[in-house]
Amino acid sequence: MTNKVVVIGGGVAGNASALALQQRGLQAVVLERAEPGTLRVGEHLSPESRLLLSNLGLWDAFVADGHLACPGVRSSWGTPGIYEREYIFSPYGDGWNLDRCSFDNSLARAVEDADAEILYNTRVTSLIRTREGWSIEIDAEGRKMTLFASFLVDATGRASAISRKLGAKRIVYDRQQALIAWLSTQKANTDLDATLLIEAVEDGWWYATPLPNNRMVAAFMTDPPLHSSSPLPLGKLWTEKMVRTKHVQNRLGDYQLDDVIVRPANSYRMDRVVGDGWLSVGDAAMAFDPLSSMGINKALRSALAAANVAVRYIGGDSSALASYSADLCWDFEDYLAKRSTFYQQENRWPDQPFWRNRQQPGPVKRKITLQPQTMLRRSDFDHTNITQMNSVMTKSDYESIHGICETPLPAFQVVSQLKQRLTRPISDERAIHFVQIAFDHGLLKYAPI
Numbered sequence: 001m002t003n004k005v006v007v008i009g010g011g012v013a014g015n016a017s018a019l020a021l022q023q024r025g026l027q028a029v030v031l032e033r034a035e036p037g038t039l040r041v042g043e044h045l046s047p048e049s050r051l052l053l054s055n056l057g058l059w060d061a062f063v064a065d066g067h068l069a070c071p072g073v074r075s076s077w078g079t080p081g082i083y084e085r086e087y088i089f090s091p092y093g094d095g096w097n098l099d100r101c102s103f104d105n106s107l108a109r110a111v112e113d114a115d116a117e118i119l120y121n122t123r124v125t126s127l128i129r130t131r132e133g134w135s136i137e138i139d140a141e142g143r144k145m146t147l148f149a150s151f152l153v154d155a156t157g158r159a160s161a162i163s164r165k166l167g168a169k170r171i172v173y174d175r176q177q178a179l180i181a182w183l184s185t186q187k188a189n190t191d192l193d194a195t196l197l198i199e200a201v202e203d204g205w206w207y208a209t210p211l212p213n214n215r216m217v218a219a220f221m222t223d224p225p226l227h228s229s230s231p232l233p234l235g236k237l238w239t240e241k242m243v244r245t246k247h248v249q250n251r252l253g254d255y256q257l258d259d260v261i262v263r264p265a266n267s268y269r270m271d272r273v274v275g276d277g278w279l280s281v282g283d284a285a286m287a288f289d290p291l292s293s294m295g296i297n298k299a300l301r302s303a304l305a306a307a308n309v310a311v312r313y314i315g316g317d318s319s320a321l322a323s324y325s326a327d328l329c330w331d332f333e334d335y336l337a338k339r340s341t342f343y344q345q346e347n348r349w350p351d352q353p354f355w356r357n358r359q360q361p362g363p364v365k366r367k368i369t370l371q372p373q374t375m376l377r378r379s380d381f382d383h384t385n386i387t388q389m390n391s392v393m394t395k396s397d398y399e400s401i402h403g404i405c406e407t408p409l410p411a412f413q414v415v416s417q418l419k420q421r422l423t424r425p426i427s428d429e430r431a432i433h434f435v436q437i438a439f440d441h442g443l444l445k446y447a448p449i
């Protein structure tokens, strides 16, 4: 292992990146600002996380850690009653409610077992681009050091510290914040309802879910300000809001309040997630509404993709950066469309600013006009000057379509050949969009039958 990748930030995204990098033969070092064992939010994992944890070789350790299996989601959203979405139909089994501390500790242990170093209490004091890569001055628990890296990964979460330093700007979609409480009970519950409960209220929404070791998390999402007049202590404020719920209050029964914090929970993306010799992962690149319960999955998925990009970049293929950026852009557009659909299902308080602000339609997906059997071939359009088709598609994606369509083919075959030809996996839906985009831009034309 010779090429060093420096990962800044040791949350899920940073540590998973370091692990995936080691597994691909690159030497990673993680620089984490906080101490080991620092509290992080986010406790629910949807079933698909099993696939990502398995890809990272973490599944067996995950199961051994005793997280609580979660059979589904119960929602009071759009109606005062409850409807249930069971995970029983998921091919990956149950979702999970995490003991977040042991989840983070296991991941950090796996990184160290894979021979990567994690430096805690560490700050980057200077970052210089050199001809060979990066020269990084750090302060690690008071010791000044200089590290050299071929590639940098920004995994600093909502701080996006390195991306900002390198010129990226944040595009913000709302101002949501979270009032999060952890509770516990002495009573061991033998008949525990381990579903994730979601309840919409006039000025926001709640989630509440039991955790391992007789604990519970119950959090309120709203727009600022959380309190209009005298600022109440957080515990009182949380209780004042909680007693206005119906289902969350019922669920809390014997649980006693242990701790309450406030955290930002808004959606955003950075306008750049890659640059020469760097990229960002997890929340450093973009953050989703906790309603999606997708933050940890997104962190794991981007970490796996980032490690592949680093390998290709260090091997001399810098086009991998553009593909990564286009993939994240697609994911964010997809997320915005889903978020909008979900919020539009709640119409009980149309005049409340929290709901009014979230009722706008999401981005309109490109209209698919091509039929599967439509015969297509490439046009004479000179594509050599194209640098980027648009934000979700790269020049090399287009070049692949161009190569496939040298001879006439039905659209469905263009789609399936494109999926085989690209070096990264993309969904059917996205491949169909690529072909439609290429057609709409005049790069493909109808071929006579």
Ligand SMILES: Cc1cc2nc3c(=O)[nH]c(=O)nc-3n(C[C@H](O)[C@H](O)[C@H](O)COP(=O)(O)OP(=O)(O)OC[C@H]3O[C@@H](n4cnc5c(N)ncnc54)[C@H](O)[C@@H]3O)c2cc1C
Binding pocket: 008, 009, 010, 011, 012, 013, 014, 031, 032, 033, 034, 040, 041, 042, 043, 044, 045, 122, 123, 124, 155, 156, 157, 158, 159, 161, 178, 180, 219, 263, 264, 265, 281, 282, 283, 284, 288, 290, 293, 294, 295, 296, 297, 299
């Ligand atoms: C209220 C709330 C509830 C949520 N619930 C869920 C949920 O149920 N399920 C889910 O999947 N997701 C959930 N999420 C989202 C999820 O928590 C995040 O998406 C995920 O933790 C992001 O991981 P990360 O590694 O990118 O960032 P983080 O976990 O924030 O890690 C970033 C790390 O970088 C370090 N750092 C920051 N700046 C620097 C610096 N300059 N130098 C060095 N280190 C630095 C930080 O100390 C931190 O350790 C929730 C989020 C919120 C706000």
